[in-house]
Amino acid sequence: MAYFSSILELIGNTPLLDVSSLSPNSQVRILAKLEGQNPGGSVKDRIALAMIEDAEKTGRLSSGDTILEPSSGNTGIGLAMISKAKGYTLKIVMPENVSTERRACLESWGAEIIQSPGSEGSNGAVRHAQKLAEERPEYVFLYQYANPANPRAHFEGTGPEIFRDCPEVTHFVAGLGTSGTLIGVGSFLKSKNPQVEIWAIEPPSGEMVDGLRSLDDGYIPPIFVENNGEDLLDRRTIVSPRESIEWVRKLASVGVFAGISSGAVMAGAAKCARAIDQGVIVVVFADGGWKYLSTGAWSDDIDQVVDRAKSMIYF
Amino acid sequence: MSVEVRLPTVLRVHAGGNSSVSLDVENLRELFEKLTELYPAMAGQVVTDEGSFHRFVNVYVNDDDVRYLEKLDTKVRDGDVVTILPAVAGG
Structure with missing residues (x-):
């Protein structure tokens, strides 16, 4: 009988799924790391x-x-x-x-x-x-935005898993939240192959919820600054709520039930695939769709869903 | 020949309440100079007096962050969209 003795042992070692059928460039493969498979449901x-x-x-x-x-x-x-x-x-x-x-x-x-x-x-x-x-x-x-254990978890876990499963990776595309995933995985992959490009995808916050009275209320995670995030990233691009929802629906059409930020990341990967001649893109799908059913992302009129994104935090 | 500049909520107060402005320019340096000529209250908001971007602001040309392009020297063409967004947290 094979079994685990703690739920914590099930964290990590998530699968990499080929979603190249959605790639806009036949010479570019796209592989998605399904972090929704973690026991708490996310990366x-x-x-x-x-x-x-x-x-x-x-x-x-x-x-x-x-x-x-x-x-x-x-x-x-x-x-x-x-x-x-x-x-x-x-x-x-x-x-x-x-x-x-x-x-x-x-x-x-x-x-x-x-x-x-x-x-x-x-x-x-x-x-x-x-x-x-x-x-x-x-x-x-614990303060995830400044805690070195955040990027370290990806440098020691997520990054090595990706390189083990796909050493031919040429581009890594992930969402920018605390920047922990991009910093940790990005540093690890570049240490193995300096040619790997790191693309950050930023889903803009709804304009009603950016939380600012002036620009001085802005916030950059200390781990991004301390790890020279600006030097590590090769490109940083925004994806609109509409593109995110469109891509979350495309993913569902091939059987992948992913969260809304995964739609944004997939939109970014498609942009990357169009911009290069050939390559292998690895993307991180941070979570599954379960926690977003109430947003109507898969069922409601897309204009309504996009409109709601102005005042909701979807990411 | 014009470039659309989209302003975040927090900057609209400095631009007569407008959410977007159309400008006829060739690069970002010129774009921010013209924007400040048009709306003097925008001075120092996006580009500091030292000539670099404000720490908590991100500028995108057609969705791409210009810090990873040519920064203020990034060229813009007719029909391009320049988006200005404040830096916010996620997670």
Whole structure:
């Protein structure tokens, strides 16, 4: 009998799926790493585990402690699953306008949700969590945007898995959130082959939820700055909500039920495929479609779905 | 001959409430000079006095971030769309 003794052992080692039938260039293969196969349902299980284990190792975190983190969803969900398995209390600061499924997932794993105003977006959640961390120093503040364990999880896990399964990779395309995936995987792949190009895909936040009163409220994750993200990336491109939804539907048409940011990343991969003569593009699909059913992304009129994206955080 | 410049909500107040502006220019340096001539309150908002981009602003020509192209020397052509977006977090 073969079995695993902890849910945590199921994190990582996700499959690479050939989705070249959707490639706009017959000389370019596109392979998608399906991070939705992680037990918490997203790529963020990897960094959640890495940050918690790192805090345990350094003595910052021990049994009975309370963890605090800002998250628009997936990091919170990963932390909630692991906190339950390891016996920690978890508080997540989350904007109020995320999909209902994200909140429901967090509650199912027993996390406490502290809501931040929707109009302030993800930047607002970060600010609120920082303030709370100062007021309550007994909380263990993992802070994914600045925690070196975040990119390290991808440098030691996701990157080597991709190179093991597809050493012929020429382009790596992934979404830019905390920048952990791009920094970790990008640095690893370039260390193996400096010719590999790293493309960042940025889904623009809804214009109602960019969370800014002035440009000085802007936010760049410290891990992006500290790891010279600007030098590592070869290209950074935005994908509109409409393109993201269109591509999420194309993916469903070949049987792949992926989250909305995966649609954005696939749109970016298609752009990349059109721009090059030949190559092998590896993309990261951060999660599956389950948490976005309530957005109507697959079922409703596309104009309505795109309009709703102006005031919702889909990514 | 014109380039469409799309402004984020946070900058519209400096541009008479407009969400987009059409300009006849050949590169981004010229584009931001003309934008400031048209709307003096835009001075220093996107391009700093030192001549580089504001830290928390990203500028895209047809969806591509110009920091990875030719920065302020990036050429623009008739029909191009220049998008200005503030830097925000995800995750």
